[in-house]
Amino acid sequence: MGKVKKQKERTFLQDLLNFQGSLNGKSKFLDEVRLKGAEEVRNIPFPTKKLEDWKFISLRDLYKDSYELASDLDVEVPDLSEHYLPESKGARLTFVNGSFSAEHSSTEDIPEEVLIGNIAKLAEEDNDLLKEHLNKYVENNFEEDVFSSFNKAFLKDGVFVYVPEGLTVDVPLHMLFVQTVADEKYFTTSRSVIVADKESEVTIVEDHIGLGDNKYFNLPVVEINAEEESYVKHTKIQRDSRESIHIARTAAFVHHHANYESYTITRGAKLSRNEPRISQRAEEVEFTVDGLVLIDGDQVSDTHSVMDHRFSHCESHQLHKCVITGKAHSVFNGKIFVRKDAQKIDSFQENRNLLLSRKGLVNTKPQLEIFADDVVCTHGATVGQLEEDELFYLMSRGLNEQQAREMLIYAFALETIENISVDSVQDLLVDEVHRFTENQLDSKLTV
Amino acid sequence: MLEIKDLHVCVEEDPSEKILKGVNLTINEGEIHAIMGPNGSGKSTLSKVVAGHEAYEVTQGNILYNGESILELEADERAHLGIFLAFQYPVEVPGVTNKNLLRQAYNTIAEEQGREELDPLQFEDHAREQLKLIDMKEEFLERSVNAGFSGGEKKRNEIFQMAVLQPKLAFLDETDSGLDIDALKIVANGINELSGEDNAVVLVTHYQRILDYVQPDHVHVMIDGKIAKSGDKDLAIKLEEEGYDWLSEGASVL
Ligand SMILES: Nc1ncnc2c1ncn2[C@@H]1O[C@H](COP(=O)(O)OP(=O)(O)OP(=O)(O)O)[C@@H](O)[C@H]1O
Ligand SMILES: [Mg+2]
Numbered sequence: 001m002g003k004v005k006k007q008k009e010r011t012f013l014q015d016l017l018n019f020q021g022s023l024n025g026k027s028k029f030l031d032e033v034r035l036k037g038a039e040e041v042r043n044i045p046f047p048t049k050k051l052e053d054w055k056f057i058s059l060r061d062l063y064k065d066s067y068e069l070a071s072d073l074d075v076e077v078p079d080l081s082e083h084y085l086p087e088s089k090g091a092r093l094t095f096v097n098g099s100f101s102a103e104h105s106s107t108e109d110i111p112e113e114v115l116i117g118n119i120a121k122l123a124e125e126d127n128d129l130l131k132e133h134l135n136k137y138v139e140n141n142f143e144e145d146v147f148s149s150f151n152k153a154f155l156k157d158g159v160f161v162y163v164p165e166g167l168t169v170d171v172p173l174h175m176l177f178v179q180t181v182a183d184e185k186y187f188t189t190s191r192s193v194i195v196a197d198k199e200s201e202v203t204i205v206e207d208h209i210g211l212g213d214n215k216y217f218n219l220p221v222v223e224i225n226a227e228e229e230s231y232v233k234h235t236k237i238q239r240d241s242r243e244s245i246h247i248a249r250t251a252a253f254v255h256h257h258a259n260y261e262s263y264t265i266t267r268g269a270k271l272s273r274n275e276p277r278i279s280q281r282a283e284e285v286e287f288t289v290d291g292l293v294l295i296d297g298d299q300v301s302d303t304h305s306v307m308d309h310r311f312s313h314c315e316s317h318q319l320h321k322c323v324i325t326g327k328a329h330s331v332f333n334g335k336i337f338v339r340k341d342a343q344k345i346d347s348f349q350e351n352r353n354l355l356l357s358r359k360g361l362v363n364t365k366p367q368l369e370i371f372a373d374d375v376v377c378t379h380g381a382t383v384g385q386l387e388e389d390e391l392f393y394l395m396s397r398g399l400n401e402q403q404a405r406e407m408l409i410y411a412f413a414l415e416t417i418e419n420i421s422v423d424s425v426q427d428l429l430v431d432e433v434h435r436f437t438e439n440q441l442d443s444k445l446t447v
Numbered sequence: 448m449l450e451i452k453d454l455h456v457c458v459e460e461d462p463s464e465k466i467l468k469g470v471n472l473t474i475n476e477g478e479i480h481a482i483m484g485p486n487g488s489g490k491s492t493l494s495k496v497v498a499g500h501e502a503y504e505v506t507q508g509n510i511l512y513n514g515e516s517i518l519e520l521e522a523d524e525r526a527h528l529g530i531f532l533a534f535q536y537p538v539e540v541p542g543v544t545n546k547n548l549l550r551q552a553y554n555t556i557a558e559e560q561g562r563e564e565l566d567p568l569q570f571e572d573h574a575r576e577q578l579k580l581i582d583m584k585e586e587f588l589e590r591s592v593n594a595g596f597s598g599g600e601k602k603r604n605e606i607f608q609m610a611v612l613q614p615k616l617a618f619l620d621e622t623d624s625g626l627d628i629d630a631l632k633i634v635a636n637g638i639n640e641l642s643g644e645d646n647a648v649v650l651v652t653h654y655q656r657i658l659d660y661v662q663p664d665h666v667h668v669m670i671d672g673k674i675a676k677s678g679d680k681d682l683a684i685k686l687e688e689e690g691y692d693w694l695s696e697g698a699s700v701l
Contacts, residue, residue, distance in 0.1 A: 388502070393538040393592075396498045397552040397608065398526035398559075407551070411542025411591075 037152025181212030210241030529615030635660030
C-alpha cells in the first residue's frame with residue numbers, strides 16, 4: 001500500500017520537475033536559484049499524514065493529479081477591473097496564472113525612490129537588490145520545507161519591493177494574483193519579496209483570486225524584511241477557486257523597533273494551508289499575525305504558524321478566528337518559541353472557532369516552547385456555537401434569522417479585520433461575510 | 448389587542464417541566480398592566496412566550512394579537528407586528544453596536560409595516576432624540592449592545608431600544624430592578640412618554656415603587672403559572688404590605 005502511494009507522489013513531482021528546466025534561459029541568476037530549488041525538492045520527501053505537522057489534513061487531492069505549468073497555458077483574461085482596490089489604482093501589480101501582466105498593473109502612485117517591479121524583469125536586468133534579498137528570509141527561517149523549495153524550483157515571477165530608508169509609502173500596494181479558468185489542471189507559483197528599509201513604512205494587500213471553480217495548485221511564497229524602526233502592514237486575502245489547493249508560506253524578519261502587522265483572510269480553496277513564520281531579529285520588536293477563516297462545504301483550511309521570539313522585549317499578538325459550517329474542517333497549530341535568552345516577552349495567542357454545523361470539524365493545538373523565564377504568554381483555544389439567546393435577542397428586535405446570524409457572525413469576525421487599514425478591503429470583507437452567511441442559510445433551508 | 452387564553456406552556460426540551468398552567472389575560476390599547484408575583488412563578492416565561500422564544504412550547508390555549516393567533520409566528524415576525532420585550536436579563540452582544548442593530552431593526556419593521564425607512568442620517572437624528580428622553584450619553588449608540596454595561600445601564604438600554612422602535616405592545620420584564628431612584632424616574636418618564644392611546648405596556652415588577660410613577664390600569668398576580676388575582680393599583684399596595692402568602696393560602700383553601 002505504502003509503496004503504491006509513494007509512487008504516485010513521485011509521479012506528480014517528477015512530472016513537474018521535467019518541465020522545470022523550460023523556465024530557464026532569461027536570467028542566469030534565476031536559473032541557478034531554480035536549479036538549487038529542484039535539487040532540494042529531490043532530497044526532501046513530500047509530507048504525508050505521518051508527519052506531526054501534517055497529521056490533520058490529507059494531501060491526497062494534491063498528489064493524485066498531474067498538473068500543467070500555468071505559464072504554458074494559453075488563456076483568455078477577462079476584464080479584471082472589478083477586483084481592483086480604489087485606494088491602489090496607481091499601486092497595483094497583477095499576475096495572471098503566475099505571470100506578470102503589465103496591462104493590469106500600474107505603479108504611478110508609488111514614490112520614485114521605491115524600487116518596485118516584477119521579479120522576472122528585475123532578474124533579467126540582473127538587479128542587485130533582488131539578488132541580495134531573494135530567498136534570504138525564507139531560507140534562513142526554520143526547518144526545510146518541500147513546498148518552499150518547490151516554489152524555488154519553479155520561481156518565475158512575483159513582486160519585488162524595496163522601500164528605502166525613511167520613506168513612507170502612503171498608498172497600499174495591491175498584489176493581485178489572478179487564476180483563470182482553464183481546461184487543464186495547472187500549477188502556479190509566485191514569489192513576493194518586500195523589503196522595508198530603516199524607518200520606512202509600507203502597506204501591502206496580497207490578494208489571491210480564482211476566477212472560476214476549476215482545479216489548480218497555487219503555491220505562493222512571501223518574504224518580508226522589516227528593518228529597524230520600519231512598519232509593514234500586510235493583509236492577505238485568499239479567494240482561490242473552490243476546487244483549488246493553496247499552500248502558502250510567509251517568512252518575515254522583524255528587526256529592532258520594527259512592527260510587522262499581518263491579517264490573513266481565508267475564504268477560498270478546497271484545501272488551504274497557511275504557514276506564517278515570524279522571526280524576531282533583534283530586541284524590542286512588535287508583531288501581529290491575526291487570521292480569519294470562513295469555510296463551508298467541504299473546505300479544509302489549515303494554519304500552521306510559528307512565532308519565534310529570539311531576543312528580549314517582544315510583544316506579539318495572534319488572534320486566529322475561524323467560522324466553520326457544512327462539512328468544513330479547520331486546523332490551527334500555533335507554535336510560540338521563546339529562545340533561551342529572550343526575556344520580557346509578552347505574547348498573546350488565541351484561536352476561537354465558531355462551529356455552525358454538526359458535521360464541521362475543528363482541530364486546534366497551541367504549542368508553547370519556552371526556554372526563558374521572564375515571559376508572559378497567554379494562549380487559549382475555544383470552540384463555540386452561535387448563542388441561541390443572542391439570536392433570540394436580535395430577532396425579538398425585528399431582525400430575521402438571516403440578518404441576526406449575519407450580524408453575530410460578523411461581530412465574531414470583526415475583531416480580526418477591524419484593524420485593517422485599507423477601507424475598501426474592509427468593505428470587501430463585510431461582503432464576504434454577508435455572502436458566507438447567505439450561503440449558509442440557503443444550505444440550511446435545503447437540508 | 449392581546450388576548451391570552453388558557454395558556455399552557457412547558458419547556459421544549461423537557462415537556463414534563465410545566466411552567467404556565469392556564470394563563471388568561473386581556474390587554475387593550477391604551478392600557479398599562481402590571482404583573483407581580485413570586486420568583487419562579489412564570490412571569491418572564493409568559494413575556495418570552497409572547498415574544499416568540501423557541502425554548503418554550505405551547506401545549507394548550509392560544510395567544511391572539513388583534514384577533515389572530517400569533518403562535519406560529521417567529522420572534523421577528525412578532526416584532527414586525529409591534530410586539531416588544533424588554534428583557535429581565537438583557538443579552539450582551541459584543542461586536543454589534545446599538546446603532547447597527549437598531550437601524551436594521553427599525554428599517555426592517557418599518558418595511559414590514561409599510562412605513563418609511565430612515566437613511567443613516569435620519570436614523571441617527573431619531574435615535575439621538577430618544578437617547579435624550581432617557582438621559583443616556585450619545586456614546587451608547589456606538590457601543591456594542593449591552594457589552595460591559597452596568598446593570599442599570601442595561602435596563603435603560605432596553606427602554607432606549609423600545610423608544611427607538613416604537614412598539615405597539617411592550618412587555619417590560621423587571622426593567623425597574625436595579626435602577627437607582629433617579630434612573631427609575633427617568634425610565635418611568637420614558638414609559639409614560641411612549642404609552643398612548645394606541646399602545647399598551649405590561650410591566651413585570653416586584654416593587655410597588657415604579658407604580659408610583661407609572662399608573663397601571665390593572666394589576667395581576669401570577670402564582671405558580673397562573674394569574675391568581677387581578678385588581679387595580681390598590682392590589683399592588685396590599686401585596687407590598689402583606690406579601691403573597693394570603694393569596695397562596697386562599698388558593699389552597701379553595
Ligand atoms: N428554559 C427553561 N428550562 C427549564 N426551566 C425553566 C426554563 N425557563 C424557565 N424555567 C423555570 O420556570 C419557572 C418560571 O421561571 P420564570 O423565569 O418565568 O419566573 P419569573 O416569574 O420570571 O421569576 P423571577 O421573579 O425570579 O424573575 C422557574 O422555575 C424556572 O426555573
Ligand atoms: Mg423573571
